[in-house]
Amino acid sequence: MNRKVDNPDNLYTQSVKALIDKVHPQEPGYGSVLEDARHFFALAEESAKYIKDVENQFSRVKAKSPDKPIPADLQKKLKHARAKRDSERQERIARITDIARDLLELCEGESYEDTQLLSAKFLGTVMLLTRGAVPNFARFHQRLKPLYKAVLTLRLVDSVLKQEAISHPYLSAYRESSNRFRGNSYWRNKWEEELAIPLISAALLQDIGLQHQDAQKILLGEEKDKDEFRLLEEQDRKQLLRLNYSHTLYYLKKGLGLPAYVGNDKEERHRFNQAHEAANQFREKLVQDAFLSKTGLGEILKIPQIYCSVVLSTKSDYTRQELPKGYLLIEQLGKKNSLNPKLADAFTQIVGYFPQGFGVTFIPVNEQGFEKDQFEFAIVSRLNPENPAEPVCRIASRNLTYICSGNTEVISRGRNLYFPANRKKLLKIGRERIQQIIRQLNPNADPNAVDDLVPAFWEPSDYFTNKKNQNMWNKT
Template identity: 55%
Template sequence: MSSQSQNPDNIYTQQVKQLLSLVYPKETGFGSIFEDARHYFTLTTTLEQHTNDLKEQLLKIKDNKDKEVLASQLAKQIKNNNEKLEEERLARLERLEAVCTKVIKLCEGETWAETQQLSAKFLGTLMLLTRGADGNFAKVHQRYKPIYKAVLTLRLADRLLDHDTIAHSYLSKYREAISRFRNDQYWKDKWKTELGMPLIAAALLQDIGLQSPAALTILKGKDGDLDEFRLLDEEQRKNLLKINYHFTMKYLSDGLGIPKYTGNIREERDRFIKAHTEASEFLQQLVKDAFLSKTGLGELVKIPQIYVSIVLSTKADYTRLDLPKGYLLIEQLAKKGSLNKHLSQDFMSLVGYFPQGFGVAFIPKNEKGEEKNQFEYAIVTGLNPAKPAEPICKVVTRNQNFVTSGAQEVIEKSRNLYFPANRKKLMRLGEARLSEIMSQLSSNFSQKSLDDLVPSFWEPHDFFGFKKHQNIWAKNT
């Protein structure tokens, strides 16, 4: 039997987990984007300072003939240090580019529709890998947030370009990027290098300054014994924001920069340097404005960030019941003028009330279209719902038994048990019948659960834990 068949996850879920480890792993020592940043903020900056000190020493003795041997040694050490610094910088860039490429591979398709489906699958898989408020959920959510934001940022950017929501000189050059969905290889490559990668990098590295020692001291304390997810006081928050901004921008400009051109064609080199320099500048502008909110450009990553702060919250009072509040918060901020109204609407149209992977409990219909006196379970599996409160779902139970062959269905608001009025419809069933239904659907159902017999939603993590249930995005024929 192959190791593949023994793995508890299907290939796609394995790929998502591997990608998570390349961004923000559970354990250190295997190489990741966040480890690269921590290394840069500690060891690399020390080496940079040492190199600058050597340069000052060399400057003092450069005209002293008696110190030529020392000057030669210093020059050699400076050269070695610079080579090491450049080697590390290029390695960080290479890892970041590899991650961006993997993200694109997992969430971009040949057509617009396929891209929406793959992005929904990616986001849904991330959500289904979480357990709700169980255990050390805050650390899990912290690891998942950057990559979740990245996919949302890509999809929001597509809508921005389609609707021309934000006027920006760099973005305006990519209005034709939708051509990549018409088998236009030129635009596929151009979009990936010049727009896709900077957008993903911006989402991943938006708060990378929090990996600096100064930020970690505020979050975890000098001895590392504080709860980093606790509520900070106002002064701590202000200091943390300044530190985060400073070190994030330093990392983007100095810690990353642009890739090295390999080749010997001058015109090609000039184009390469120009394209990557402009992409790097765009990345920095994007992240800078997400902090400072001056041009509106930063809302491309800020809106997904706000949404993800609810959907993958690290707060102690996190509950799945609050997940639709991510949509509502964006809606409220847009109404108040705190966010771009049109871009916010684009985002809300993309995600709807219920996040991908959310467990919907609903009242099914019979062949005549009449509501049954029971409820079933479904999982949100599609972006761009026609109505925000009516999610595109995969039905996963039939007559209270879990199935793998459930249909895709839009769950109407009038049948979704998340809404209190619909739960009241089922109260007429009586306690005995509801207890029977719940015991069929939940192995750990007990009489203590009788107070909540009609569920607002359900937790699909355990269901998704079975490999045979991990392909809920496949369409049944």
């Protein structure tokens, strides 16, 4: 298939792309979470020093002449500096809150089923925007990770609350948050304000300390001529972890903090501040523990982070064939008790073996249920598969022709060509027939060996660039 650059995306895909830019833009200068942090880190020290100097002037004037009023110009200077600092802080809070709400619009439905479907749609759309190990893939993956991780975090926490898989005072207060799926507006609002938005912002800001100039010097070098995705020396890696930890927590506390209450009701103001103070403390504790691994709370963030490091890897040896290893890694870490086994199990049940948007090649069956001597293409399109190795997919080709209205089908393990034994089954039809199928489905393919002729997976990004094919999550 040739890439159709003139075919615009559907509204959902446009919204996902716009949201990615609001977090980590391709080009600077449009306002984003990333740029907010860089601006804060660049000016925070200077701003704090300026305010401190003015406050010291205040103190000296007061000490020298206790009975005289403070000069108006000095009062104005201090008031202006504090107001500017707080205004910028509130703008940062407003941006990340708006982004969190936009994300919830894209991945949260009225019912549990709709929420799972929309979350699969978001994750799948993000994956289908990528194109494998093409030039600059690492930078693109880096842009996609925060939002991808945020959606996985939301779904993991829903599962954790349902199964009561982790005990934490703040989380325990939201055990009944599934009531939002039963039309309970109190729980929907409470969950969104006090749990979902803190979770999303924690996921988006988990590594925001890397935007500090000291961390950037390690990543890019003094002359900014180094590959930030290279394998770091151990000393640099440890130093980077320390910087990321300290600057991330500093940003959460000083760069964000409490949002401003709007209104005149004292009791309401008190409740507002109390709720947001508790939410901020939870967010800080969550991020802190994701770094230090002391209480187990941070694994809510850490598990999606580990998974993302595989499926949206920035390593030079990245290959699509390795994507199922994200599942295997979490599973193994859970079995070794390196991660909370309950959380690891809850997460692997959600994602299954194959990530959303993964291109599955499979052997179709005829009306009698017998396997055909050919293969077809499908795309993983649902979360929570009953069997982790048997993904729920949208069929993308029929009779060796691409289609945009395929059924949703569970691809059984015995027909999935990702597994080598199944590829061997198809070799019986002969090299010539296999080449014929490949040429029909992918004219640009250049197979070198018989074993490679039967593809273990396919690359669906070209297919997805066609607007008609971006509707694979409808309920038909």
